[in-house]
Structure formats: structure tokens, C-alpha cells
Amino acid sequence: MTTKFTSDHEWINIEDHEAAVVGITLHAQDALGDVVFVELPTVGRTLKKGEVAGVVESVKAAADIYMPVTGEVVEVNEALRAEPALANSDPMGNGWFFKVHVSDMAEFDQLMDPPAYDALLKTL
Amino acid sequence: MNTTTAPLSKTPLHALHEELGARMVEFAGYSMPVSYPTGILAEHRHCRASAALFDVSHMGQLRLTGDDAARALESQVPVDVCGLDVGKQRYGYFTNSNGGIADDLMIARRDGDWLLVVNAACKAADTARLQTSIGHRCTVQPLPELALLALQGPKSPAALARLHPGVLSLTFMTGGWFELAGERCWVTRSGYTGEDGFEVSVPAEAAEALARALLAQPEVRPAGLGARDTLRLEAGLCLHGHDIDATTTPVEAGLAWAIQRVRRPGGAREGGYPGADVIARQLANGVTNKRVGLVGLERAPVREGTPLLDAHGRKLGHVTSGTLGPTFDKPVAMAYLAANHAVASHEVYAEQRGRRWPMRVAPLPFVAHRYHRL
Numbered sequence: 001m002t003t004k005f006t007s008d009h010e011w012i013n014i015e016d017h018e019a020a021v022v023g024i025t026l027h028a029q030d031a032l033g034d035v036v037f038v039e040l041p042t043v044g045r046t047l048k049k050g051e052v053a054g055v056v057e058s059v060k061a062a063a064d065i066y067m068p069v070t071g072e073v074v075e076v077n078e079a080l081r082a083e084p085a086l087a088n089s090d091p092m093g094n095g096w097f098f099k100v101h102v103s104d105m106a107e108f109d110q111l112m113d114p115p116a117y118d119a120l121l122k123t124l
Numbered sequence: 125m126n127t128t129t130a131p132l133s134k135t136p137l138h139a140l141h142e143e144l145g146a147r148m149v150e151f152a153g154y155s156m157p158v159s160y161p162t163g164i165l166a167e168h169r170h171c172r173a174s175a176a177l178f179d180v181s182h183m184g185q186l187r188l189t190g191d192d193a194a195r196a197l198e199s200q201v202p203v204d205v206c207g208l209d210v211g212k213q214r215y216g217y218f219t220n221s222n223g224g225i226a227d228d229l230m231i232a233r234r235d236g237d238w239l240l241v242v243n244a245a246c247k248a249a250d251t252a253r254l255q256t257s258i259g260h261r262c263t264v265q266p267l268p269e270l271a272l273l274a275l276q277g278p279k280s281p282a283a284l285a286r287l288h289p290g291v292l293s294l295t296f297m298t299g300g301w302f303e304l305a306g307e308r309c310w311v312t313r314s315g316y317t318g319e320d321g322f323e324v325s326v327p328a329e330a331a332e333a334l335a336r337a338l339l340a341q342p343e344v345r346p347a348g349l350g351a352r353d354t355l356r357l358e359a360g361l362c363l364h365g366h367d368i369d370a371t372t373t374p375v376e377a378g379l380a381w382a383i384q385r386v387r388r389p390g391g392a393r394e395g396g397y398p399g400a401d402v403i404a405r406q407l408a409n410g411v412t413n414k415r416v417g418l419v420g421l422e423r424a425p426v427r428e429g430t431p432l433l434d435a436h437g438r439k440l441g442h443v444t445s446g447t448l449g450p451t452f453d454k455p456v457a458m459a460y461l462a463a464n465h466a467v468a469s470h471e472v473y474a475e476q477r478g479r480r481w482p483m484r485v486a487p488l489p490f491v492a493h494r495y496h497r498l
Contacts, residue, residue: 033350034165036448037423039477055477057425059164059447060350 004068004111007120011092012068012100014108019074023096024056024065024087027121032058035087040076041098047073049107054097056087069107071100135181136271136331144346152244154182157348167351168450171317172491175277176347177338184247185270185325186254188238190262197231197238200257202374202397204384208233213297213312215382218250223373223402226253228364232299232312239310239325241272243364271331276321276355278494279343284311284322287337291322296495305334313496316352318359318489320496357456358449360417360488366428367415367444367458373399375406376460377415378488383407413441414466417488418474420455423448424481426474432459433473433480440465440472452490457483 003013009028013021029035039055047053047067054065076098080086086095102108112120132155141148146157157179159167170176188197194206203216213232217225227246232239242250247266254264275284284291288302291311299312307330315321326334338344353363362368368377380403386392389404420426430443446457457474465472468487473480 033159034163036165037425039424057448059168059354059425059450060158062425062427 004108004113005117005120006066006068006111008066008068010066010068012108012111014102014105017102017105017108019099020069020071020102020108021096021099022053022065022068024091025117026091027124028063029088029091029095032056032061032063034059035084038080038084038087038097040081041073043073043076045073046071046103056084065097067100068111069100070103072103073098074101075099133182135179136328137179137181137335140332140335141179141346146346146348149349151349152182154244156182157346158350159348160346162345164348164350164354165450167345167347168354170345171277171319171347171351171355172451173277174345175275175280175283175321175341175343176317176351177335177344178274178276178347178349178352179271179335180274180323180352181271181328181331182244183272184240184242184244184250185267185272186240186242186251187265187267188240188254188262189236189265193238193262194233196258196261198387198393199396200253200398201229201231202383202387202400202403203231204386204393205231205233205238206393207384207386210235211298211300213299213314217368217374217379217382218253219374219397219399219403220370221398222371223375223399223406224370225364225368225372225374225377225379226250226370228362228368230312230314232310234299234310241323245365269328270325271328273324273326273331273335273338274315274317274321275324275338275344276315276317276319277343278320280319280321281496283338283341283343286341294322294496295498296320305330305337307334309334316359316361317355318361318491318493319355320494353445354447354450357445357447357458358452358489358491359493360458360490362415362458363445372415372460373403373406373411375403376411376413380407410463412463413460414463415444416459416461416466417486417490418443418446418457418459418472418483419452419486419490420457420474421471421482421484423455424476425455426457426476426481426483430474430476432461432483433475434465435471435473443474449490455483456490458488461485
């Protein structure tokens, strides 16, 4: 299982734990509506799990993007910055937000696997 | 989150909204469509390019009758009501004793009565105010049996004319009775998007048939409250409870144009409404804070409540509405600023998330009105 989910409706793919990819879920982009602006973290910064790493803004509202795990931000998605609508059209792919060098794999292990996240969505 | 326990009110189009796949939200005690599956941006653009159908049945409609109705209403609004011709509509507002705007409304004179359209969140208070303050001078009749549909956009005349060609005779801020979908409806050429269009007051039981007849026109698609908000903001139109409220006066809000000469100091029917002394003083001496339009110089939308600072970090005011203007394609906002900073092209800084985003004072509207005037 290389992709896990948070209760803030973010996903993290750990295929490369030195550059794990973080984005928002299909549910998150649907709830936000048309994304028109994103603020991405600074590459090289180390942020703790739960810290605000960025912001996603739709025409209606702004939402914080949280660090799903502690780690150093190693890359941000400049294509998303230029074309925020990628977060709507391809949230699990080209609409990724940033990549993080995971400090502690145990934090990743504690996140929700796909069945657990699906179960959470059913409660909403 | 909905913290009230009372069930939400539904408009006569509720089932249609659900059938169309709308995302429903709570608004002023009603379950209302914020958007349909195409989303706010597409709905906004469709309204500017073609025609969009909005359900605004949550708004309050009130009927005044009686020989003294116009004079009585003038005791509650600073508008020239008596001078309004049959078939004409005017924008106005109820004031409080501080000169603040208790609510804003549309006032239409029909043959034999007056129709008021007020905001959903204020309609109970407005009704109570009218019944208490002028109920002894005229009949104040709430009209919950009526729905209200807004058809907005440059192609709305062509679409509505297929239901009744007579509507093409209307010009901006005029109205008349037309049979639509088999019912006698009060139609005005007005709206709140900055576009040409119509508002149709229709008996609740006929509202769904009329909405379906309109949605069957090739130009028309449904639009929700989300698009209504971005459209009115680009058009520089105030939303009560945000850009104007009981603490802001018409002079501060830049809405003194709605006070006709006859109601101003020296006019034949000057004053006589709550807060007239405050407003007269402000008309003569000016105000210390003014509503302005702001354009963001970066891409970040700036939201309601955001403080506005000068280059030295001193607070100058705050944002009352803000988004990324879908047609204007830049962040747009309305705000109150200290009057000496409320000057075109003046640069201010919106403090949001610990950063200062530069914005420039800009003339309103952001997107030019395209009303059908004579």
C-alpha cells in the first residue's frame, strides 16, 4: 500500500519516501469547487505533521493544506501554481501539491489506507 | 455547519434543484443551491455569455396597498416613492436611527399596489418593521405564496420572449404583467448580476413549470448562489450583511445616488425617515470611511474580514467581499477604507495568512453593466 489518506482529505504516495507526493483527494476538490489559487510551501523547509504547508482557494472559500507527515519539502508543483484547476481535473495525478522527504515512516503507517478513507467518506 | 435545530425552509423549486444535481447549502434558513454539477465558474461564465436561471424564491416579497402607501413607505426609506410611475422600479434601503442600512430592497409601483423585494435574512424584520411603523396607514401583505426566478444574461430576452414576446417591451427597471407558463406573472427587467435580464414573480405552484420551460430554452442553464455572488461582486453590487449593514450608511457605502433630490435637504419631501439627520450631515460634510473596489495585484483572492494596511502597517479598513473575478480574471474585492485612501489607483495591503498582498483601489463595477436602457 503506497498511498494513504488523512482526515483532512489529503493523500500521500510514498513510492519514493525521499520524495513522497502529497495532494488533495477527489472528495476535497469536489467540496471546494473550482480551485483558482494555491499557495505552496517553500522548498527546503522542514514542517511537522499537522503544520500548515499551503493554501488552496476556490471561488467560494480558502482551505489550509496540512503536512500529512513530518518532513522536508523537496519539490513543489509549479504546474499547479500556474494552473490551479489541475487540482480539480486531476487531483490524484497532475494536480499534486508538493513532495516531502519523510522523517519518520511510522507517521505514514498511522494514516488511513484506502478502505479506511472510503469508510470515512461514507460517514460524511 | 448548521447549528440551528429548526428544519430548513424549501423553495417551490427544491425538488428541481435536487433533480438537477445541485449542491444544496443553508442560506438564511433556506436550503438553496450553491452550484450545479458544472460548478460556479462555468455558471458565472454562462451567465455573462448566454442566460442563467437563478432561484431567488428565498427573498421576501411584500405587497403594499392603500392610498397612503407611498407616503407611508417614504417614512422608512430615503427613496422618492411617491414620484415613481406605474410600471417602474427603484432600488432603495430601509434605514435605522443611526443612518445605517437595515436592509436594501427593490420597490416597484404597479397599477393599484406596490411590490417590495427584500433580502431573505431580513424579511421577517422588514415585515415586522413595516407592520409596526406603517401598518396603520396602509396594508402590508407578505406574499409567501410567490416564488421569484431571475433569468440573467445577454440571451435572456431571446429566451424569455419565446414564452411571451411582450417582455421585450420592458426596459431596465420597468415591469409588467405577462402570462408565462399559463400563469399571470409580474416581470421586471432587472436583476443583480450586472447583465441584462428579468426577475419573474410567479405563483409558487407554477414556479417549477416556468423554470422547466425556461431551462428548455437552448440559451438557458441553471446557476446557483455561488455564481450569483461572484457575478454581483464583479458588477460592484452590494450584498447586505457583508458590504452594507446596520452599521454602514448609504453615504459611506456610495449608495447616496438612490436618495433622489426630492428627499434630500431642501427637497419638497426631505428627510422623514430613520436616521435622516445623520445622512443629511454626511451628505453635507462627507464621511471618514468609504466603500471602494479593490483589485489584487497578485493572484490570491482576498476574503471578507481581511484587514487592509498602508505601507507602514497602519490599519486603513477591511474587506467586505472578495473572490477571484471569473470574468475580470483578477482578485476583486469590496472594502471600506479611510476616506483619504479611498482614491483611485491608491495601493493598500491586505494582511492575510501573515503576508501582505498588494491591492489597488479601482472603480466599480469591475465588469461593465450591460442593462437594457432606453
